[in-house]
Amino acid sequence: MRSQSEPASAEPGAIARPPLVRELLLVAGLFLVYKFGRQLATGHTAEALHNAHRIWDLERTLHLPSEVDVQSALLHGDTLVHLANTYYATVHFPATLAFLVWLYLKRPAHYVWARRVLAAVTAAALVLPFTFPLAPPRMLAASGLIDTARIYGPSVYGPPARDHLSNQFAAMPSLHFGWALMVAIGLIVATRSRWRWLWLLHPAITLLVIIGTANHYWLDAIAATAMLGAALALIHPPHRTATTAGRGTRHLVAEEPALVGAGR
Template sequence: MPQTETPDIEAASRARLRWWTELPLILLVYACYSAGRLLARGDVSSAVDHGLTILRVEKFLHINAEHPLNRLFTREAWLGIPADFWYASLHYLVTPAILIWLFRSRSAHYRAARTWLMTSTFIGLIGFTLLPTCPPRLLSAGHGFVDTMAQYSSYGWWGGEASAPRGMGGMTNQYAAMPSLHVGWALWCGVMLWRHGRTPAAKAAGVIYPLVTTIVVMGTANHYFLDAVAGAAVMGVGFLLAPLVNRAADHAKAAFADRSGSVPSISGVAPVSEVSAVSEASAVSRVSGTSGGSSPSAAPGDARAPIVSGGCQTSTGERIPRQRDARFGSGAEPSASPTDAGDGAPAPAR
Protein backbone atom coordinates (compact mmCIF):
# COMPACT_ATOMS: atom_id res chain seq x y z
CA MET A 1 0.00 0.00 0.00
CA PRO A 2 1.28 3.52 -0.70
CA GLN A 3 2.74 5.34 2.24
CA THR A 4 0.94 8.47 3.39
CA GLU A 5 1.95 11.16 5.81
CA THR A 6 -0.22 12.84 8.40
CA PRO A 7 -0.65 16.63 8.19
CA ASP A 8 1.24 17.05 11.50
CA ILE A 9 4.30 15.19 10.15
CA GLU A 10 4.14 17.14 6.90
CA ALA A 11 3.95 20.46 8.75
CA ALA A 12 6.81 19.56 11.10
CA SER A 13 9.03 18.48 8.19
CA ARG A 14 8.23 21.64 6.25
CA ALA A 15 9.09 23.73 9.31
CA ARG A 16 12.58 22.21 9.46
CA LEU A 17 13.28 22.39 5.71
CA ARG A 18 13.43 25.57 3.68
CA TRP A 19 13.94 25.76 -0.07
CA TRP A 20 16.44 28.59 0.30
CA THR A 21 18.71 26.29 2.30
CA GLU A 22 18.05 23.13 0.27
CA LEU A 23 18.67 24.67 -3.15
CA PRO A 24 22.22 25.90 -2.43
CA LEU A 25 23.04 22.51 -0.88
CA ILE A 26 21.85 20.63 -3.97
CA LEU A 27 23.66 23.04 -6.29
CA LEU A 28 26.84 22.58 -4.25
CA VAL A 29 26.64 18.80 -4.55
CA TYR A 30 25.99 19.02 -8.29
CA ALA A 31 28.93 21.41 -8.69
CA CYS A 32 31.13 18.91 -6.86
CA TYR A 33 29.79 16.16 -9.13
CA SER A 34 30.61 18.16 -12.27
CA ALA A 35 34.00 19.29 -10.97
CA GLY A 36 34.87 15.76 -9.88
CA ARG A 37 34.16 14.45 -13.37
CA LEU A 38 36.47 17.08 -14.82
CA LEU A 39 39.28 16.62 -12.34
CA ALA A 40 39.26 12.83 -12.48
CA ARG A 41 40.23 12.57 -16.12
CA GLY A 42 43.04 10.14 -15.50
CA ASP A 43 45.38 8.75 -18.09
CA VAL A 44 43.71 7.91 -21.41
CA SER A 45 45.68 4.71 -21.89
CA SER A 46 44.70 3.52 -18.40
CA ALA A 47 41.08 4.37 -19.10
CA VAL A 48 41.18 2.34 -22.33
CA ASP A 49 42.79 -0.58 -20.53
CA HIS A 50 40.06 -0.52 -17.87
CA GLY A 51 37.35 -0.46 -20.54
CA LEU A 52 38.86 -3.40 -22.41
CA THR A 53 39.19 -5.35 -19.15
CA ILE A 54 35.49 -4.84 -18.42
CA LEU A 55 34.60 -5.90 -21.96
CA ARG A 56 36.68 -9.09 -21.67
CA VAL A 57 35.03 -9.98 -18.35
CA GLU A 58 31.58 -9.47 -19.86
CA LYS A 59 32.40 -11.63 -22.87
CA PHE A 60 33.72 -14.34 -20.60
CA LEU A 61 30.47 -14.24 -18.59
CA HIS A 62 28.35 -13.84 -21.74
CA ILE A 63 26.70 -10.68 -20.42
CA ASN A 64 27.93 -8.19 -23.03
CA ALA A 65 24.39 -7.01 -23.86
CA GLU A 66 25.67 -3.64 -25.09
CA HIS A 67 26.84 -5.18 -28.40
CA PRO A 68 23.43 -6.26 -29.78
CA LEU A 69 21.72 -3.17 -28.36
CA ASN A 70 24.23 -0.83 -29.98
CA ARG A 71 23.82 -2.55 -33.35
CA LEU A 72 20.03 -2.18 -33.04
CA PHE A 73 20.19 1.53 -32.16
CA THR A 74 22.69 2.17 -34.97
CA ARG A 75 20.55 0.42 -37.56
CA GLU A 76 17.13 1.74 -36.46
CA ALA A 77 17.08 5.53 -36.26
CA TRP A 78 13.56 5.54 -34.79
CA LEU A 79 15.11 3.85 -31.74
CA GLY A 80 18.53 5.47 -31.73
CA ILE A 81 17.41 9.11 -31.92
CA PRO A 82 14.91 8.96 -29.01
CA ALA A 83 17.50 7.01 -27.01
CA ASP A 84 20.04 9.79 -27.53
CA PHE A 85 17.53 12.41 -26.37
CA TRP A 86 16.70 10.22 -23.38
CA TYR A 87 20.37 9.95 -22.44
CA ALA A 88 21.16 13.63 -23.01
CA SER A 89 18.22 15.16 -21.13
CA LEU A 90 16.24 13.04 -18.66
CA HIS A 91 19.19 12.47 -16.35
CA TYR A 92 19.20 16.23 -15.67
CA LEU A 93 15.43 16.76 -15.67
CA VAL A 94 13.75 13.81 -13.95
CA THR A 95 16.06 13.69 -10.92
CA PRO A 96 15.54 17.34 -9.84
CA ALA A 97 11.83 17.01 -10.62
CA ILE A 98 11.57 14.06 -8.23
CA LEU A 99 13.45 16.04 -5.57
CA ILE A 100 11.04 18.97 -5.90
CA TRP A 101 8.04 16.63 -5.77
CA LEU A 102 9.33 14.99 -2.60
CA PHE A 103 10.02 18.37 -1.00
CA ARG A 104 6.55 19.70 -1.74
CA SER A 105 4.37 16.61 -1.37
CA ARG A 106 6.32 14.03 0.62
CA SER A 107 8.35 16.26 2.92
CA ALA A 108 8.44 13.67 5.71
CA HIS A 109 10.61 11.48 3.43
CA TYR A 110 12.53 14.22 1.63
CA ARG A 111 15.58 14.51 3.90
CA ALA A 112 16.36 10.79 3.90
CA ALA A 113 15.90 10.59 0.12
CA ARG A 114 18.04 13.65 -0.54
CA THR A 115 20.84 12.38 1.69
CA TRP A 116 20.73 8.98 -0.01
CA LEU A 117 21.12 10.58 -3.45
CA MET A 118 23.95 12.88 -2.39
CA THR A 119 25.88 10.20 -0.51
CA SER A 120 25.70 7.86 -3.51
CA THR A 121 26.82 10.64 -5.84
CA PHE A 122 29.96 11.26 -3.79
CA ILE A 123 30.71 7.54 -3.79
CA GLY A 124 30.40 7.60 -7.56
CA LEU A 125 32.93 10.42 -7.74
CA ILE A 126 35.37 8.20 -5.87
CA GLY A 127 34.84 5.56 -8.53
CA PHE A 128 35.51 8.06 -11.32
CA THR A 129 38.75 9.06 -9.60
CA LEU A 130 40.09 5.60 -8.83
CA LEU A 131 38.92 3.84 -12.00
CA PRO A 132 38.77 6.10 -15.09
CA THR A 133 37.12 3.98 -17.77
CA CYS A 134 36.83 4.42 -21.50
CA PRO A 135 33.19 3.96 -22.62
CA PRO A 136 32.44 1.54 -25.47
CA ARG A 137 31.83 4.33 -28.00
CA LEU A 138 35.43 5.59 -27.62
CA LEU A 139 37.07 2.22 -28.22
CA SER A 140 38.61 1.58 -31.60
CA ALA A 141 36.19 0.57 -34.36
CA GLY A 142 37.51 -2.98 -34.31
CA HIS A 143 35.61 -3.65 -31.08
CA GLY A 144 32.28 -3.29 -32.87
CA PHE A 145 30.75 -0.17 -31.26
CA VAL A 146 29.27 2.89 -32.95
CA ASP A 147 28.87 6.24 -31.17
CA THR A 148 25.16 6.90 -31.74
CA MET A 149 25.45 10.34 -30.14
CA ALA A 150 27.85 11.34 -32.91
CA GLN A 151 25.85 9.50 -35.59
CA TYR A 152 22.62 11.35 -34.74
CA SER A 153 24.19 14.62 -33.53
CA SER A 154 22.43 16.62 -36.26
CA TYR A 155 19.09 15.85 -34.56
CA GLY A 156 20.06 17.26 -31.17
CA TRP A 157 22.11 19.88 -29.39
CA TRP A 158 25.04 17.57 -28.66
CA GLY A 159 28.13 17.06 -30.75
CA GLY A 160 30.47 14.12 -30.88
CA GLU A 161 31.57 14.37 -27.25
CA ALA A 162 28.99 12.67 -25.05
CA SER A 163 25.82 14.68 -24.34
CA ALA A 164 27.50 18.07 -23.88
CA PRO A 165 26.26 20.88 -26.15
CA ARG A 166 28.32 21.55 -29.26
CA GLY A 167 31.54 23.33 -28.47
CA MET A 168 31.37 22.41 -24.77
CA GLY A 169 32.76 18.89 -24.94
CA GLY A 170 35.82 19.99 -22.98
CA MET A 171 33.59 20.63 -19.95
CA THR A 172 32.81 16.95 -19.45
CA ASN A 173 34.94 13.96 -18.59
CA GLN A 174 34.24 11.31 -21.19
CA TYR A 175 36.15 8.68 -19.23
CA ALA A 176 33.85 8.81 -16.18
CA ALA A 177 31.96 5.66 -17.14
CA MET A 178 32.42 3.48 -14.05
CA PRO A 179 30.03 3.51 -12.23
CA SER A 180 27.07 4.69 -14.31
CA LEU A 181 25.33 7.41 -12.32
CA HIS A 182 22.82 7.65 -15.17
CA VAL A 183 21.63 4.25 -14.02
CA GLY A 184 22.18 5.03 -10.33
CA TRP A 185 20.11 8.22 -10.36
CA ALA A 186 17.41 6.55 -12.46
CA LEU A 187 17.24 3.73 -9.90
CA TRP A 188 16.84 6.31 -7.11
CA CYS A 189 14.02 7.99 -9.04
CA GLY A 190 12.34 4.64 -9.58
CA VAL A 191 12.46 3.76 -5.90
CA MET A 192 10.98 7.14 -4.96
CA LEU A 193 8.13 6.75 -7.44
CA TRP A 194 7.43 3.19 -6.33
CA ARG A 195 7.50 3.91 -2.60
CA HIS A 196 5.78 7.29 -2.51
CA GLY A 197 3.68 7.37 -5.66
CA ARG A 198 -0.03 6.94 -4.97
CA THR A 199 -1.20 5.91 -8.42
CA PRO A 200 -0.54 2.82 -10.55
CA ALA A 201 0.93 5.07 -13.23
CA ALA A 202 3.53 6.44 -10.81
CA LYS A 203 4.52 2.95 -9.70
CA ALA A 204 4.74 1.76 -13.31
CA ALA A 205 7.00 4.73 -14.11
CA GLY A 206 9.13 3.74 -11.12
CA VAL A 207 9.82 0.39 -12.79
CA ILE A 208 10.05 1.52 -16.42
CA TYR A 209 12.33 4.53 -16.00
CA PRO A 210 15.42 2.77 -14.54
CA LEU A 211 15.01 -0.23 -16.87
CA VAL A 212 14.79 1.91 -20.01
CA THR A 213 17.69 4.05 -18.83
CA THR A 214 19.84 0.94 -18.43
CA ILE A 215 19.00 -0.15 -21.98
CA VAL A 216 19.66 3.36 -23.32
CA VAL A 217 23.13 3.76 -21.78
CA MET A 218 24.21 0.45 -23.29
CA GLY A 219 22.51 0.90 -26.66
CA THR A 220 24.09 4.33 -27.17
CA ALA A 221 27.50 2.80 -26.28
CA ASN A 222 27.99 5.17 -23.35
CA HIS A 223 28.31 2.43 -20.71
CA TYR A 224 29.03 -1.25 -20.31
CA PHE A 225 26.58 -3.56 -18.59
CA LEU A 226 28.94 -3.77 -15.59
CA ASP A 227 28.91 0.04 -15.37
CA ALA A 228 25.16 -0.19 -14.85
CA VAL A 229 25.61 -2.91 -12.21
CA ALA A 230 28.19 -0.74 -10.44
CA GLY A 231 25.78 2.22 -10.53
CA ALA A 232 23.12 0.13 -8.79
CA ALA A 233 25.69 -1.08 -6.23
CA VAL A 234 26.75 2.48 -5.46
CA MET A 235 23.14 3.40 -4.76
CA GLY A 236 22.88 0.40 -2.44
CA VAL A 237 25.92 1.50 -0.44
CA GLY A 238 24.62 5.06 -0.33
CA PHE A 239 21.28 3.80 0.98
CA LEU A 240 23.03 2.03 3.87
CA LEU A 241 25.21 5.04 4.71
CA ALA A 242 22.51 7.72 4.45
CA PRO A 243 21.13 7.22 8.03
CA LEU A 244 24.64 7.53 9.42
CA VAL A 245 25.19 10.73 7.44
CA ASN A 246 21.92 12.20 8.75
CA ARG A 247 22.81 11.35 12.34
CA ALA A 248 26.26 12.90 11.93
CA ALA A 249 24.62 16.05 10.53
CA ASP A 250 22.23 16.20 13.51
CA HIS A 251 25.10 15.87 15.98
CA ALA A 252 27.03 18.60 14.16
CA LYS A 253 24.01 20.92 14.29
CA ALA A 254 23.51 20.24 17.99
CA ALA A 255 27.17 20.91 18.75
CA PHE A 256 27.08 24.15 16.78
CA ALA A 257 23.91 25.24 18.59
CA ASP A 258 25.52 24.49 21.96
CA ARG A 259 28.51 26.65 21.10
CA SER A 260 26.28 29.49 19.92
CA GLY A 261 24.16 29.30 23.09
CA SER A 262 20.84 28.52 21.41
CA VAL A 263 18.52 25.59 22.04
CA PRO A 264 18.06 23.57 18.83
CA SER A 265 14.89 21.83 17.84
CA ILE A 266 16.02 18.37 16.72
CA SER A 267 13.74 15.80 15.06
CA GLY A 268 10.67 17.97 15.49
CA VAL A 269 10.98 18.32 19.32
CA ALA A 270 9.97 21.79 20.45
CA PRO A 271 12.30 23.81 22.71
CA VAL A 272 11.66 23.75 26.44
CA SER A 273 10.23 27.28 26.43
CA GLU A 274 7.61 26.28 23.87
CA VAL A 275 6.67 23.17 25.85
CA SER A 276 6.30 25.27 29.02
CA ALA A 277 4.08 27.76 27.21
CA VAL A 278 1.87 24.96 25.90
CA SER A 279 1.64 23.38 29.36
CA GLU A 280 0.71 26.71 30.93
CA ALA A 281 -1.97 27.32 28.30
CA SER A 282 -3.36 23.84 28.90
CA ALA A 283 -3.52 24.46 32.65
CA VAL A 284 -5.40 27.73 32.16
CA SER A 285 -7.85 26.06 29.80
CA ARG A 286 -8.51 23.32 32.38
CA VAL A 287 -9.18 25.92 35.08
CA SER A 288 -11.53 27.99 32.93
CA GLY A 289 -13.25 25.12 31.13
CA THR A 290 -15.18 23.44 34.01
CA SER A 291 -18.34 21.52 33.23
CA GLY A 292 -21.85 22.77 33.80
CA GLY A 293 -21.08 26.33 32.80
CA SER A 294 -20.24 27.42 36.39
CA SER A 295 -16.90 28.93 37.25
CA PRO A 296 -14.78 27.62 40.12
CA SER A 297 -14.75 29.40 43.46
CA ALA A 298 -11.84 31.67 44.11
CA ALA A 299 -9.15 30.33 46.34
CA PRO A 300 -9.12 31.80 49.88
CA GLY A 301 -7.16 35.01 49.95
CA ASP A 302 -6.93 35.25 46.16
CA ALA A 303 -8.59 38.50 45.11
CA ARG A 304 -7.77 37.93 41.44
CA ALA A 305 -9.33 34.53 40.72
CA PRO A 306 -9.86 33.86 36.99
CA ILE A 307 -13.27 34.93 35.68
CA VAL A 308 -14.65 32.83 32.88
CA SER A 309 -16.60 35.66 31.26
CA GLY A 310 -14.03 38.35 31.96
CA GLY A 311 -14.42 41.14 29.41
CA CYS A 312 -17.90 39.96 28.37
CA GLN A 313 -20.75 42.22 29.59
CA THR A 314 -24.50 42.01 29.17
CA SER A 315 -26.85 44.88 28.58
CA THR A 316 -29.06 46.29 31.32
CA GLY A 317 -31.72 43.84 32.37
CA GLU A 318 -30.33 41.03 30.22
CA ARG A 319 -29.70 37.74 31.98
CA ILE A 320 -28.17 34.51 30.70
CA PRO A 321 -29.71 31.26 32.01
CA ARG A 322 -27.76 29.84 34.96
CA GLN A 323 -25.55 32.90 34.99
CA ARG A 324 -23.89 33.45 38.36
CA ASP A 325 -25.53 36.27 40.29
CA ALA A 326 -23.57 38.11 42.95
CA ARG A 327 -26.67 38.22 45.18
CA PHE A 328 -27.14 34.44 45.26
CA GLY A 329 -23.77 32.81 45.83
CA SER A 330 -22.74 30.18 43.28
CA GLY A 331 -25.96 28.18 43.22
CA ALA A 332 -28.57 27.82 40.49
CA GLU A 333 -30.78 30.60 39.17
CA PRO A 334 -33.30 31.84 41.84
CA SER A 335 -36.86 30.77 41.39
CA ALA A 336 -38.34 34.27 41.75
CA SER A 337 -37.30 37.85 41.85
CA PRO A 338 -36.94 39.38 45.33
CA THR A 339 -39.64 41.89 44.38
CA ASP A 340 -41.97 39.29 43.01
CA ALA A 341 -43.98 36.93 45.18
CA GLY A 342 -44.82 34.77 42.22
CA ASP A 343 -48.20 36.26 41.39
CA GLY A 344 -46.91 39.37 39.66
CA ALA A 345 -47.61 41.67 42.64
CA PRO A 346 -44.88 43.52 44.49
CA ALA A 347 -43.70 41.83 47.63
CA PRO A 348 -44.72 43.49 50.89
CA ALA A 349 -42.21 45.75 52.36
CA ARG A 350 -40.00 44.18 55.04
Protein backbone atom coordinates in the same frame (compact mmCIF):
# COMPACT_ATOMS: atom_id res chain seq x y z
CA MET B 1 -7.26 15.13 17.19
CA ARG B 2 -6.55 16.56 13.74
CA SER B 3 -9.38 17.06 11.27
CA GLN B 4 -9.00 15.74 7.75
CA SER B 5 -8.83 19.30 6.42
CA GLU B 6 -5.64 20.10 8.35
CA PRO B 7 -2.29 19.71 6.59
CA ALA B 8 -0.22 16.64 7.30
CA SER B 9 2.53 18.82 8.77
CA ALA B 10 0.24 19.57 11.71
CA GLU B 11 0.46 15.92 12.79
CA PRO B 12 2.74 15.41 15.82
CA GLY B 13 6.09 14.07 14.68
CA ALA B 14 5.66 15.15 11.06
CA ILE B 15 8.71 16.60 9.33
CA ALA B 16 8.62 20.28 8.43
CA ARG B 17 9.63 21.26 4.92
CA PRO B 18 13.35 22.25 4.93
CA PRO B 19 14.19 25.92 4.26
CA LEU B 20 13.94 26.56 0.52
CA VAL B 21 17.09 28.67 0.10
CA ARG B 22 19.22 26.13 1.95
CA GLU B 23 17.84 23.28 -0.15
CA LEU B 24 18.37 25.18 -3.39
CA LEU B 25 22.01 25.66 -2.43
CA LEU B 26 22.40 22.01 -1.41
CA VAL B 27 20.81 20.63 -4.58
CA ALA B 28 22.73 23.07 -6.77
CA GLY B 29 25.88 21.97 -5.01
CA LEU B 30 25.03 18.33 -5.66
CA PHE B 31 24.66 18.98 -9.38
CA LEU B 32 27.84 21.05 -9.53
CA VAL B 33 29.82 18.39 -7.71
CA TYR B 34 28.54 15.82 -10.18
CA LYS B 35 29.22 18.02 -13.20
CA PHE B 36 32.59 19.45 -12.29
CA GLY B 37 33.98 17.02 -9.75
CA ARG B 38 34.85 14.51 -12.44
CA GLN B 39 37.02 17.05 -14.21
CA LEU B 40 39.55 16.69 -11.42
CA ALA B 41 40.28 13.20 -12.73
CA THR B 42 40.63 14.07 -16.41
CA GLY B 43 43.39 12.60 -18.51
CA HIS B 44 44.75 9.08 -18.01
CA THR B 45 43.76 8.21 -21.57
CA ALA B 46 46.02 5.18 -21.90
CA GLU B 47 44.94 3.79 -18.51
CA ALA B 48 41.26 4.42 -19.29
CA LEU B 49 41.50 2.52 -22.59
CA HIS B 50 43.42 -0.31 -20.90
CA ASN B 51 40.68 -0.58 -18.27
CA ALA B 52 38.07 -0.55 -21.03
CA HIS B 53 39.63 -3.67 -22.53
CA ARG B 54 39.65 -5.29 -19.08
CA ILE B 55 35.97 -4.50 -18.50
CA TRP B 56 35.01 -5.73 -21.97
CA ASP B 57 36.87 -9.01 -21.45
CA LEU B 58 35.41 -9.44 -17.95
CA GLU B 59 31.88 -9.03 -19.27
CA ARG B 60 32.50 -11.73 -21.85
CA THR B 61 33.92 -13.98 -19.12
CA LEU B 62 30.79 -13.37 -17.04
CA HIS B 63 28.62 -14.08 -20.10
CA LEU B 64 26.79 -10.78 -19.80
CA PRO B 65 24.64 -9.81 -22.79
CA SER B 66 26.52 -8.08 -25.55
CA GLU B 67 26.18 -4.31 -25.79
CA VAL B 68 26.40 -4.81 -29.56
CA ASP B 69 23.00 -6.54 -29.60
CA VAL B 70 21.32 -3.62 -27.83
CA GLN B 71 22.88 -1.10 -30.18
CA SER B 72 21.92 -3.17 -33.22
CA ALA B 73 18.29 -3.00 -32.11
CA LEU B 74 18.50 0.81 -31.89
CA LEU B 75 20.08 1.07 -35.32
CA HIS B 76 17.05 -0.47 -37.07
CA GLY B 77 15.80 3.07 -37.65
CA ASP B 78 17.19 6.59 -37.51
CA THR B 79 14.21 7.77 -35.45
CA LEU B 80 14.75 5.21 -32.69
CA VAL B 81 18.46 5.91 -32.28
CA HIS B 82 17.83 9.66 -32.37
CA LEU B 83 15.24 9.27 -29.61
CA ALA B 84 17.72 7.25 -27.56
CA ASN B 85 20.38 9.95 -27.96
CA THR B 86 17.85 12.63 -27.02
CA TYR B 87 16.78 10.69 -23.94
CA TYR B 88 20.41 10.37 -22.86
CA ALA B 89 21.08 14.06 -23.43
CA THR B 90 17.94 15.65 -22.01
CA VAL B 91 16.18 13.45 -19.44
CA HIS B 92 18.89 12.72 -16.86
CA PHE B 93 19.12 16.06 -15.03
CA PRO B 94 15.54 17.37 -15.52
CA ALA B 95 13.96 14.10 -14.31
CA THR B 96 16.10 14.04 -11.18
CA LEU B 97 15.44 17.71 -10.48
CA ALA B 98 11.68 17.29 -11.01
CA PHE B 99 11.77 14.31 -8.64
CA LEU B 100 13.43 16.35 -5.90
CA VAL B 101 11.11 19.32 -6.40
CA TRP B 102 8.00 17.12 -6.18
CA LEU B 103 9.24 15.41 -3.03
CA TYR B 104 10.14 18.76 -1.49
CA LEU B 105 6.63 20.09 -2.09
CA LYS B 106 4.62 16.94 -1.38
CA ARG B 107 6.75 14.61 0.76
CA PRO B 108 9.30 16.68 2.75
CA ALA B 109 10.61 13.75 4.83
CA HIS B 110 11.07 11.63 1.73
CA TYR B 111 12.80 14.57 0.09
CA VAL B 112 15.41 14.74 2.86
CA TRP B 113 15.98 10.99 2.57
CA ALA B 114 16.28 11.04 -1.23
CA ARG B 115 18.59 14.03 -1.22
CA ARG B 116 20.88 12.32 1.26
CA VAL B 117 20.96 9.12 -0.77
CA LEU B 118 21.70 10.93 -4.03
CA ALA B 119 24.43 12.97 -2.38
CA ALA B 120 26.04 9.85 -0.92
CA VAL B 121 25.96 7.95 -4.22
CA THR B 122 27.31 10.93 -6.15
CA ALA B 123 30.14 11.50 -3.70
CA ALA B 124 31.12 7.82 -3.78
CA ALA B 125 30.94 7.75 -7.57
CA LEU B 126 33.44 10.58 -7.87
CA VAL B 127 36.13 8.43 -6.27
CA LEU B 128 36.24 5.81 -9.04
CA PRO B 129 37.56 8.07 -11.85
CA PHE B 130 40.65 8.67 -9.71
CA THR B 131 41.24 4.99 -8.96
CA PHE B 132 39.76 3.39 -12.08
CA PRO B 133 39.50 5.70 -15.11
CA LEU B 134 37.41 4.00 -17.77
CA ALA B 135 36.78 4.87 -21.40
CA PRO B 136 33.21 4.26 -22.58
CA PRO B 137 32.58 1.44 -25.07
CA ARG B 138 32.09 3.93 -27.91
CA MET B 139 35.84 4.63 -27.65
CA LEU B 140 36.81 0.96 -27.64
CA ALA B 141 37.52 -0.17 -31.19
CA ALA B 142 37.47 -3.84 -30.17
CA SER B 143 33.82 -3.55 -29.13
CA GLY B 144 32.57 -2.89 -32.65
CA LEU B 145 30.24 -0.22 -31.28
CA ILE B 146 29.72 3.22 -32.79
CA ASP B 147 29.21 6.61 -31.20
CA THR B 148 25.52 7.01 -32.01
CA ALA B 149 25.34 10.56 -30.65
CA ARG B 150 28.15 11.77 -32.90
CA ILE B 151 26.67 10.12 -35.99
CA TYR B 152 22.94 10.63 -35.48
CA GLY B 153 22.82 13.39 -32.85
CA PRO B 154 22.21 15.04 -30.54
CA SER B 155 25.53 14.76 -28.73
CA VAL B 156 26.48 16.17 -25.34
CA TYR B 157 30.20 15.44 -25.72
CA GLY B 158 32.90 16.95 -27.85
CA PRO B 159 36.26 15.41 -28.73
CA PRO B 160 37.78 14.23 -25.42
CA ALA B 161 40.88 16.39 -25.84
CA ARG B 162 38.75 19.57 -26.16
CA ASP B 163 35.86 18.67 -23.86
CA HIS B 164 36.34 20.84 -20.77
CA LEU B 165 32.85 20.31 -19.33
CA SER B 166 32.99 16.59 -18.60
CA ASN B 167 35.39 13.74 -18.01
CA GLN B 168 34.63 11.15 -20.66
CA PHE B 169 36.95 8.67 -18.98
CA ALA B 170 34.63 8.33 -15.98
CA ALA B 171 32.26 5.72 -17.36
CA MET B 172 32.09 3.74 -14.12
CA PRO B 173 29.75 3.93 -12.34
CA SER B 174 26.85 5.13 -14.47
CA LEU B 175 25.18 7.90 -12.52
CA HIS B 176 22.71 8.15 -15.39
CA PHE B 177 21.43 4.77 -14.27
CA GLY B 178 22.04 5.20 -10.55
CA TRP B 179 20.06 8.42 -10.36
CA ALA B 180 17.27 7.03 -12.56
CA LEU B 181 16.96 3.99 -10.31
CA MET B 182 16.80 6.22 -7.22
CA VAL B 183 14.08 8.34 -8.84
CA ALA B 184 11.99 5.20 -9.37
CA ILE B 185 12.66 3.79 -5.90
CA GLY B 186 11.97 7.15 -4.27
CA LEU B 187 8.61 7.56 -6.01
CA ILE B 188 7.60 3.98 -5.28
CA VAL B 189 8.39 4.45 -1.57
CA ALA B 190 6.79 7.90 -1.32
CA THR B 191 3.52 7.12 -3.11
CA ARG B 192 0.74 4.58 -2.70
CA SER B 193 -0.77 4.41 -6.18
CA ARG B 194 -1.25 0.96 -7.63
CA TRP B 195 0.54 2.31 -10.74
CA ARG B 196 3.64 3.45 -8.90
CA TRP B 197 5.68 0.44 -10.05
CA LEU B 198 5.55 1.86 -13.56
CA TRP B 199 8.23 4.31 -12.43
CA LEU B 200 10.66 1.44 -12.95
CA LEU B 201 10.28 2.11 -16.66
CA HIS B 202 12.54 5.14 -16.21
CA PRO B 203 15.64 3.20 -15.10
CA ALA B 204 14.79 0.39 -17.53
CA ILE B 205 14.71 2.80 -20.48
CA THR B 206 17.79 4.59 -19.16
CA LEU B 207 19.67 1.28 -19.01
CA LEU B 208 18.83 0.42 -22.61
CA VAL B 209 19.75 3.95 -23.70
CA ILE B 210 23.15 4.12 -22.01
CA ILE B 211 24.05 0.68 -23.34
CA GLY B 212 22.63 1.16 -26.84
CA THR B 213 24.32 4.51 -27.33
CA ALA B 214 27.65 2.95 -26.23
CA ASN B 215 28.13 5.38 -23.38
CA HIS B 216 28.30 2.69 -20.70
CA TYR B 217 28.97 -0.99 -20.09
CA TRP B 218 26.62 -3.31 -18.23
CA LEU B 219 29.13 -3.31 -15.38
CA ASP B 220 28.83 0.48 -15.07
CA ALA B 221 25.14 0.06 -14.27
CA ILE B 222 25.87 -2.85 -11.93
CA ALA B 223 28.42 -0.74 -10.04
CA ALA B 224 25.92 2.12 -9.73
CA THR B 225 23.29 -0.29 -8.43
CA ALA B 226 25.70 -1.63 -5.81
CA MET B 227 26.55 1.90 -4.65
CA LEU B 228 22.89 2.84 -4.47
CA GLY B 229 22.12 -0.35 -2.55
CA ALA B 230 24.83 0.48 -0.01
CA ALA B 231 23.49 4.03 0.41
CA LEU B 232 19.93 2.76 0.87
CA ALA B 233 21.14 0.27 3.47
CA LEU B 234 22.81 3.07 5.45
CA ILE B 235 20.25 5.84 5.00
CA HIS B 236 16.80 4.83 6.15
CA PRO B 237 13.65 6.03 4.36
CA PRO B 238 11.16 7.85 6.58
CA HIS B 239 9.01 5.56 8.70
CA ARG B 240 5.27 5.90 8.46
CA THR B 241 3.40 5.48 11.73
CA ALA B 242 -0.29 4.76 11.42
CA THR B 243 -2.56 6.58 13.85
CA THR B 244 -6.29 6.43 14.19
CA ALA B 245 -8.43 9.54 13.93
CA GLY B 246 -12.11 10.20 13.60
CA ARG B 247 -14.09 7.26 12.25
CA GLY B 248 -11.23 4.84 11.87
CA THR B 249 -9.38 7.01 9.32
CA ARG B 250 -5.67 6.18 9.21
CA HIS B 251 -3.19 9.04 8.95
CA LEU B 252 0.45 8.50 8.06
CA VAL B 253 3.16 10.37 9.92
CA ALA B 254 6.66 10.55 8.44
CA GLU B 255 9.63 10.54 10.78
CA GLU B 256 13.05 12.02 10.03
CA PRO B 257 15.17 9.58 7.98
CA ALA B 258 18.29 8.50 9.81
CA LEU B 259 21.56 6.77 9.26
CA VAL B 260 21.86 3.25 10.60
CA GLY B 261 22.84 3.43 14.22
CA ALA B 262 22.00 7.13 14.53
CA GLY B 263 19.50 8.37 17.04
CA ARG B 264 16.06 9.42 15.90
